[in-house]
Structures are given as structure tokens and as C-alpha cells.
Amino acid sequence: xxxxxxxxxxxxxxxxxxxxxxxxxxxxxxxxxxxxxxxxxxxxxxxxxxxxxxxxxxxxxxxxxxxxxxxxxxxxxxxxxxxxxxxxxxxxxxxxxxxxxxxxxxxxxxxxxxxxxxxxxxxxxxxxxxxxxxxxxxxxxxxxxxxxxxxxxxxxxxxxxxxxxxxxxxx
Amino acid sequence: xxxxxxxxxxxxxxxxxxxxxxxxxxxxxxxxxxxxxxxxxxxxxxxxxxxxxxxxxxxxxxxxxxxxxxxxxxxxxxxxxxxxxxxxxxxxxxxxxxxxxxxxxxxxxxxxxxxxxxxxxxxxxxxxxxxxxxxxxxxxxxxxxxxxxxxxxxxxxxxxxxxxxxxxxxxxxxxxxxxxxxxxxxxxxxxxxxxxxxxxxxxxxxxxxxxxxxxxxxxxxxxxxxxxxxxxxxxxxxxxxxxxxxxxxxxxxxxxxxxxxxxxxxxxxxxxxxxxxxxxxxxxxxxxxxxxxxxxxxxxxxxxxxxxxxxxxxxxxxxxxxxxxxxxxxxxxxxxxxxxxxxxxxxxxxxxxxxxxxxxxxxxxxxxx
Numbered sequence: 001x002x003x004x005x006x007x008x009x010x011x012x013x014x015x016x017x018x019x020x021x022x023x024x025x026x027x028x029x030x031x032x033x034x035x036x037x038x039x040x041x042x043x044x045x046x047x048x049x050x051x052x053x054x055x056x057x058x059x060x061x062x063x064x065x066x067x068x069x070x071x072x073x074x075x076x077x078x079x080x081x082x083x084x085x086x087x088x089x090x091x092x093x094x095x096x097x098x099x100x101x102x103x104x105x106x107x108x109x110x111x112x113x114x115x116x117x118x119x120x121x122x123x124x125x126x127x128x129x130x131x132x133x134x135x136x137x138x139x140x141x142x143x144x145x146x147x148x149x150x151x152x153x154x155x156x157x158x159x160x161x162x163x164x165x166x167x168x169x170x171x
Numbered sequence: 172x173x174x175x176x177x178x179x180x181x182x183x184x185x186x187x188x189x190x191x192x193x194x195x196x197x198x199x200x201x202x203x204x205x206x207x208x209x210x211x212x213x214x215x216x217x218x219x220x221x222x223x224x225x226x227x228x229x230x231x232x233x234x235x236x237x238x239x240x241x242x243x244x245x246x247x248x249x250x251x252x253x254x255x256x257x258x259x260x261x262x263x264x265x266x267x268x269x270x271x272x273x274x275x276x277x278x279x280x281x282x283x284x285x286x287x288x289x290x291x292x293x294x295x296x297x298x299x300x301x302x303x304x305x306x307x308x309x310x311x312x313x314x315x316x317x318x319x320x321x322x323x324x325x326x327x328x329x330x331x332x333x334x335x336x337x338x339x340x341x342x343x344x345x346x347x348x349x350x351x352x353x354x355x356x357x358x359x360x361x362x363x364x365x366x367x368x369x370x371x372x373x374x375x376x377x378x379x380x381x382x383x384x385x386x387x388x389x390x391x392x393x394x395x396x397x398x399x400x401x402x403x404x405x406x407x408x409x410x411x412x413x414x415x416x417x418x419x420x421x422x423x424x425x426x427x428x429x430x431x432x433x434x435x436x437x438x439x440x441x442x443x444x445x446x447x448x449x450x451x452x453x454x455x456x457x458x459x460x461x462x463x464x465x466x467x468x469x470x471x472x473x474x475x476x477x478x479x480x481x482x483x484x485x486x487x488x489x490x491x492x493x494x495x496x497x498x499x500x501x502x503x504x505x506x507x508x509x510x511x512x513x514x515x516x517x518x519x520x521x522x523x524x525x526x527x528x529x530x531x532x533x534x535x536x537x538x539x540x
Contacts, residue, residue, distance in 0.1 A: 006381060009361040009362060010362060010369060010373065010379040011362060011366055011367075011368075011369025011370040011371075011372070011373040011379060012370065012373050013370065039367075039370065040366075042366040042367070042517055043517045044223060044365050044366075044518065045224055045225070045477070045512065045513045045514075045515070046223035046224060046230060047225055047230065048230045048231035051226060051230075064224070064225050064512045064513070064515075064516075065512070065515050065516035065517075065519070085231075085367075086220065086223050086231060087223075087365065087368065087370070088367070088370075088371050089370065110346065110347055110375075111347070111349065123374055123375070124374070125373060125374050126374070126376070127374055127375050127376025142231075144221075144232075144233070146221070162374050163374040163375060165375075
């Protein structure tokens with residue numbers, strides 16, 4: 001078993017595969033509000049991403065074990081799937097935020113909850129800090145304590161930044 | 172000694188038992204639920220994460236909320252349901268078809284039932300290692316109970332043993348409670364739980380060491396650390412031992428079905444590795460070889476709570492219908508198709524193999540007896 005396979009077997013995405021495909025670049029770069037990036041490469045019985053999607057961008061499943069398949073042209077970046085996915089495997093990334101920065105809309109179920117304007121650590125898929133970001137907004141789309149934190153961070157980390165760590169403490 | 176009686180006795184008030192009770196009571200049957208814990212809900216009340224499955228199994232809803240939904244359903248047919256919490260069924264005596272039960276440690280009584288649904292769940296497995304009797308070594312279920320039911324953290328830094336869904340989910344919940352997870356060790360060359368659960372804890376910086384296990388715990392009066400080791404393909408320790416600084420060792424290496432009552436009732440039992448232990452043979456209605464006994468949930472084979480709830484529905488429906496209560500036509504088929512879709516993923520393949528071993532076409536025709 002090679003190292004990449006080992007890494008994948010421990011829960012780290014090591015490249016695109018079924019259920020974890022990046023949006024077409026041109027569409028992604030032009031779409032205001034961003035589009036969803038799904039990282040769900042295993043067939044498991046779960047479909048809230050598709051049933052919560054208001055536009056059909058996450059295509060309805062034929063079998064509940066299907067991995068998600070996305071028509072990114074229909075995605076509005078609404079984040080309902082981000083908040084609904086029990087696996088926290090949906091992320092919305094908006095490349096139109098500014099010239100250098102992208103806006104990442106990530107699921108967050110930890111404490112403390114950051115506040116708008118806070119600087120947070122941007123973590124990659126193994127929890128290493130790869131950049132710093134700024135919290136632009138915090139929403140709770142389903143009012144069920146899964147928050148979606150909107151963080152602006154350098155476009156260079158688009159393919160790696162998937163979680164935040166709140167570093168600043170506010171009293 | 173006092174004898175209570177009921178039409179349908181449900182032993183266990185967890186995901187499967189509550190679903191069974193709700194289903195049978197809504198069909199009109201008189202149901203008695205016996206729960207050994209202080210409160211109903213079983214493992215559901217400890218689950219702060221959102222469930223998988225489809226809308227029918229409350230996907231996207233947190234486990235403890237699902238317990239509330241089931242309890243509300245039971246409340247809506249409460250005239251048919253009698254609940255005994257803090258009460259343990261301690262045995263079944265087939266010669267006079269009587270259960271013995273104990274409330275707390277003071278009061279003892281008998282129960283007689285026309286039909287019984289055994290939804291007793293599972294017990295955690297533990298693994299042997301040096302010093303595994305020191306305070307600070309916990310089963311994952313105990314950690315969840317402490318943290319998510321009583322709001323008490325078990326320690327500051329945890330070594331998790333096992334990367335099945337329970338090990339992965341409890342690691343995530345520990346981090347939510349502000350507890351550090353030093354590492355997760357998993358003897359197998361891949362995680363046993365859902366990949367997305369692993370991804371969640373990996374991106375929070377928790378290493379998952381595949382092909383690793385705990386060798387020994389370190390500590391004088393309580394845990395102060397652990398030594399872990401790599402394993403070869405035969406699961407034999409190889410290489411250097413590595414010290415992990417921790418004050419809690421959490422064991423999440425699997426569950427075994429709790430089936431003593433079924434054995435005492437003379438149900439035909441079978442050891443099925445895919446279902447994680449000794450389970451009762453059953454037909455499509457979850458009826459065992461003893462026509463008065465049904466089984467559902469982890470007691471009938473270790474599986475996800477979503478499947479346990481559907482099995483509970485099937486057992487409740489079948490028990491009620493065997494007593495002559497009218498049940499909706501086609502419901503059994505609908506429940507089975509839900510079970511089948513829940514089981515048609517990667518993890519479900521193993522379950523299906525196991526089910527194939529224990530399932531009989533029907534007890535009446537004598538072909539499978």
C-alpha cells in the first residue's frame with residue numbers, strides 16, 4: 001500500500017475522486033457567492049446534502065448510498081448543504097471575493113464561536129496551519145447549532161484550507 | 172411476589188426498543204417498556220452528532236433530538252404504553268413463561284407477556300493490555316455518558332483506541348468538549364468508520380495511526396500515559412514502542428450483542444462474525460425460533476442506530492399483528508426496503524452477509540428450523 005493510499009485510508013483526501021470533484025475552474029472563478037466543494041468519496045447511506053439542496057445542484061440520489069454528484073452551474077453557494085451534511089463534507093468557496101482572497105464558507109461545531117473580524121488559523125486536511133484568515137460572517141442556516149463561518153483567506157490555499165481554529169480570545 | 176402483565180413486553184428503551192414500542196402501541200397493543208437506565212433513550216441520548224441515513228431515519232438530526240422525537244411519539248399513544256425505568260430484566264424462566272425484574276436494587280417482581288421484543292442493545296468490548304485496570308481507562312460509551320449526559324469531561328488528553336464510527340465520533344465530541352485527543356490508534360490498515368467522520372478529526376489535527384495498537388498503560392494511581400506500537404499484518408507488535416502523553420485511554424474496539432434473555436427463551440442462536448457475536452436466528456418479521464420472542468437493534472447484530480430504528484419498527488409491527496391487531500398493509504415491505512437501502516453501501520455489505528446467515532424464510536414451513 002503506498003503512502004497516498006495510507007493517508008486516504010486515515011481520512012485525508014489525496015486528490016480528486018468520485019464524490020470529491022472540484023468545480024470546473026472557469027465557472028468557479030466567475031460565480032459570485034461561490035460554489036460547493038464536496039469531499040465525500042465513500043458510499044454510505046446518507047443523503048441530506050441532496051435533499052437540502054434547493055436548486056438541484058447536488059443531483060438527487062438514485063440510491064441513498066450514492067456519492068454526491070454536483071452540477072456546479074446550478075449551485076448558488078447558499079450553504080444549506082454545508083449546514084446539513086452530518087459528515088461536515090460540504091464547503092462553499094467563492095473565488096470572486098477579491099483579487100487575492102477567496103471567501104470560504106466552512107461548517108463549524110466547536111467552541112469558542114469566532115466573531116466577525118476575528119483572525120483565525122486556516123487548517124489543512126491534517127490540521128496544519130497554512131494561512132491566516134479573517135472572519136467575515138457567521139450564519140446558522142438550519143438553526144441547529146451547526147454554524148457556517150465565512151472566512152476570507154488567500155486564494156493560494158483554495159485546495160487545502162478546510163477547517164478553522166479560533167486563535168484570538170475575546171472576553 | 173407481584174406479577175405485572177402486558178401484551179407486548181419491550182426489553183430495552185433505546186433506539187430499537189422505543190421504535191418497537193411506538194409502532195406496537197400505535198397499532199393498539201398494550202406495551203410495557205423496561206429500561207435499565209434511569210431514563211429512556213439508550214445510546215441516542217448521548218449522540219450529539221447529526222445522524223446519517225435518509226429523512227425517514229431522521230438524517231441530519233442530532234441523536235438526542237431523535238430520542239425526543241421517539242419519546243413524543245410514545246407520549247401520543249401513552250394510554251397503551253407502560254414505562255419502567257431504572258428496572259432490569261434479570262432472567263426468563265421458560266417453564267412458567269415468567270420474567271424476573273428488579274427496580275433499582277430494592278424491589279423485585281415478575282412480568283408475564285404474550286409477546287416479547289428483546290431490544291437489549293450491546294455491550295462494549297475491551298482489550299487486554301498492561302494496567303488496563305487503572306482509573307482513566309474508559310469504554311467509549313462511558314466517556315459519552317459522562318460528557319454528553321452529565322456534562323463531565325473525563326480528563327485533559329485522550330488516547331483513543333479504535334477508529335470505527337464510535338472511536339471517530341467520540342474523538343470529535345471530546346474535542347467539542349474542549350478535551351485534547353492525542354491520537355487515534357487503529358489495528359486495521361484502514362479506518363472502520365465512515366471516511367467523513369475520520370476527515371473531520373484529521374483536519375482538527377488528530378493523527379489516526381493505522382496498523383497501531385496500545386501496548387500498555389502507564390501510571391501509578393491513575394493513567395499518566397500509554398505506550399503504543401505498530402502491528403504487522405498478523406496484528407503482532409513490531410518496531411519501537413512510542414510513548415503517548417495522556418490521562419485518559421478510551422477504548423472503542425467494538426460491541427457485542429446482548430442476548431442472554433434470548434438464549435434463556437430457547438431461541439436458536441448463531442455466532443455471526445459480521446454481526447459481531449451471538450445473535451438469534453430470525454425471519455423477516457424479526458421473529459425468533461420461539462414464536463413469542465422478537466429481536467431488534469444491536470441485540471440482533473451490531474449496526475447503525477438508523478437500522479436499529481427500522482428493525483424496531485418491524486418487530487413492533489410484527490408483534491402487534493401476531494396478537495391480531497390490524498396493521499397497515501405493505502408496511503413490512505416498506506420497512507424492509509428502507510433497511511435494504513441503508514445496507515447497500517460499503518459498510519452494509521458485511522451486514523448483509525451476516526443477515527443472510529441468520530435470516531430464515533419463515534419458521535412455520537419447517538425448512539429452516
